Amino acid sequence: MPATETIEPRRSVKHFDPAHQLSEEEIARLIALAKLAPSSFNMQNYRFVLVRDPELRKKIRAVAWDQSQVTDASLLIILCADLNAHLKNPQRYWAHAPQEVQDILVPALTPFYDGKPLLIRDEAMRSTGFAGMTLMLAARDMGYDSCPMIGFDAEAVSKLIRLPEGHALSFILAIGKQTKPVWPRGERLSDSEVVIRDRFTS
Template identity: 70%
Template sequence: MNAIETIESRRSVKHYDPEHVMSEEDLAKLIELTKLAPSSFNMQNYRLLVVRDPELRKQLRAVAWDQAQVTDASVLFLMCADLNAHLADPAKYWSHAPQEVQDILGPAIQPFYEGKEQLIRDEAVRSSALAGMTLMIAAKGMGYESCPMVGYDPEAVAKLVNLPSDYVLSFMIAVGKQTKPAWPRGERLPDSEVVSYDRF
């Protein structure tokens, strides 16, 4: 399946085979592909919480509108992000690059974000969203279906998973083997409503 076919056929699937177990090899590959998502300054500030514990999944389902995919999908991912990633030693992100690149990008990271709480949070959500979309496309290419989810109590979820205080919870993604067809795709809005050129 090529990239265009993958994008065109990817759907938000609600019904999964609860007996299916994702292999360790598939899980590792899915994570590997997800980590190829772009991020500002290569900070990779997305954080993936892989939830497979059945009892925890039941507790999460209880605070997620009782949505069946929380427990029935093969794996539940919580897409999070580290709000302090910009404070790390820049070598963590750029030690592989030529020295001239390190000299430009390394010193620029902290000043770019310093004192800009909204930008830091926006960047966290952007990075986790890019990683999440990468994960869903990768899952589809590997023969799995997925469903991004924001229908849950974020405070309750944070408590259940011991979310670090310097992390932000972005959304969940259920991944597994489909048992029922996806709902009909909603009509796309016309270009006249969503596309502008040069200026609004």
């Protein structure tokens, strides 16, 4: 399927068929594709929490504005990131590369992030954003719909999934079979507002 045929019909769906289930093969395929998303220094600092327990889903829904997609979607993924990925055996991220490439990138990785908590968190959000968009497009290509969500109590969800120290919660993604039409797509802002040529004018 051409990329445009995946991108253009993708919408944030709110109503899913609670009876539909994704196969283990479909879930594995989605994750395999998501892992192809880019990440700085190839750290792959994204983490995918697949919430399969119905009772846990109900608890998450209770702290997510009672949004039905939390319990009704075929698959609920909480995207998180390991904030210490740059410290964890960084040579493994480039073990596949020629030695001359390893000699440049491996020593540069840890110092690039060390002592820069804002950069580390920004990188966590970038990586999970890339991976999440990849998941949404992969799901659409497989005939499924999705809904990225930030409407939840992040602290409460972190406790429910036992998010480890040194990790950041990014957003929740619901994937499944749509049951109701979505609202018409909102008008896109004009290019004159969102496209800047070379630099902002003062």
